[in-house]
Amino acid sequence: TQLLEQSPQFLSIQEGENLTVYCNSSSVFSSLQWYRQEPGEGPVLLVTVVTGGEVKKLKRLTFQFGDARKDSSLHITAAQPGDTGLYLCAGDRQGAQKLVFGQGTRLTINP
Amino acid sequence: DTAVSQTPKYLVTQMGNDKSIKCEQNLGHDTMYWYKQDSKKFLKIMFSYNNKELIINETVPNRFSPKSPDKAHLNLHINSLELGDSAVYFCASSQEWSIYNSPLHFGNGTRLTVT
Numbered sequence: 234t235q236l237l238e239q240s241p242q243f244l245s246i247q248e249g250e251n252l253t254v255y256c257n258s259s260s261v262f263s264s265l266q267w268y269r270q271e272p273g274e275g276p277v278l279l280v281t282v283v284t285g286g287e288v289k290k291l292k293r294l295t296f297q298f299g300d301a302r303k304d305s306s307l308h309i310t311a312a313q314p315g316d317t318g319l320y321l322c323a324g325d326r327q328g329a330q331k332l333v334f335g336q337g338t339r340l341t342i343n344p
Numbered sequence: 345d346t347a348v349s350q351t352p353k354y355l356v357t358q359m360g361n362d363k364s365i366k367c368e369q370n371l372g373h374d375t376m377y378w379y380k381q382d383s384k385k386f387l388k389i390m391f392s393y394n395n396k397e398l399i400i401n402e403t404v405p406n407r408f409s410p411k412s413p414d415k416a417h418l419n420l421h422i423n424s425l426e427l428g429d430s431a432v433y434f435c436a437s438s439q440e441w442s443i444y445n446s447p448l449h450f451g452n453g454t455r456l457t458v459t
Contacts, residue, residue, distance in 0.1 A: 266447055275348070275434050275450025276387070319385055323448075330441070331400055332448060334387040 236260060237322055239335035247343050248314060254307045254338045256322035263327045265298055265305045270319040270337075312342045347371050350435045350451035357425055358459055365420045365454045367435030375399075376418040377436040377448065378410060387434070393418055394441045425458045432456070 240255045256265070264283040268276035280289050282298035282305060289296045293316075295308040309316055319339050323332045350367040357363050369376060377400075378390040392400040396412045407423045418435060432455050436448040 268448075270385075274452050275436070276448075277450070278447040281447055321387065323387075331389050331392065331402075333389075337385045337387075339385070 236326075236333045237324055237335035239320075239322060239338050241338060242336065243339050243341075245341040245343065246312060249311055252309050252312055252340070254309075254320055254340070255304070256306070256324075256335050257304045258324065259303065260324075260326055261302050262324035263302075265302075265322060265324045266332070267296055267305070267307055268321040268323060270321060276319075276321055309340075312340075314342045314344050316340060317342050348435055348437055348449050348451040350433075350454055352454060353452065354455050354457075356457045356459065359425055359427060361425050362421070362423045363425060363456070364422070365433055365435075365456075367418045367420070367451060369416055369435075369437040369449070371437055371439070371449060372416075373437040373439050373449070374415060375438045375441050375446075376412065376415070377438075378418065378420050379434040379436060379450075381432040381434060381453070383431070391418075391420075399441070422456075425456075427458050430456055430458045 238257050266281045267279045270276040280296045285300045285302045287298045293310045297306050319337045321337045322335045348369045375394045377392045379387050381387045389402050390404045391410045393412045395415050409421045412418045432453045434453050435451040438446045440446040
């Protein structure tokens with residue numbers, strides 16, 4: 234079983250639509266990070282959330298950390314083809330000193 | 345001025361061979377990692393080093409041996425390659441040993457194919 238479960242695993246929508254990706258766990262995390270990975274490249278950090286209930290915005294992307302620090306969501310408004318990629322959440326449990334990754338959400342935005 | 349660079353980008357080899365992947369970071373970070381990404385894109389940590397000292401060895405077969413000659417380099421040597429070793433291997437670094445609020449900077453990966 235995965236420590237971090239992402240849903241959906243695959244999402245294909247039309248340009249201009251809104252979407253939400255979820256990252257869930259039964260464990261509590263000290264922090265949670267979201268990365269985006271393009272084909273042939275390594276993941277690149279988008280945001281880190283550290284406080285329960287925290288909301289961070291990055292242009293059209295809104296990230297939220299759950300109040301209990303067990304889950305997170307990524308909401309994209311008015312999706313564009315440039316948003317296409319693999320979105321990964323990753324968390325570190327207190328004292329574990331390592332990041333564990335979700336299995337990723339492969340997002341495709343069609344023009 | 346690539347931050348985390350790893351070579352080679354592609355590696356095709358036969359079962360039973362020994363191969364190495366090199367990684368260098370110019371960010372001045374203290375901690376370096378090797379991650380393995382399988383065909384389903386799942387990223388799993390293999391090793392982490394902090395200032396040349398092994399911190400995490402995540403139940404990886406001992407055919408895999410990391411070496412950190414200095415804190416800017418972390419190489420991965422793999423003996424007796426098996427078909428199941430085929431994957432993309434990512435090197436990464438972070439500023440501090442504590443993951444808390446210290447994000448990872450990844451290289452662009454080495455795609456290893458064992459035939």
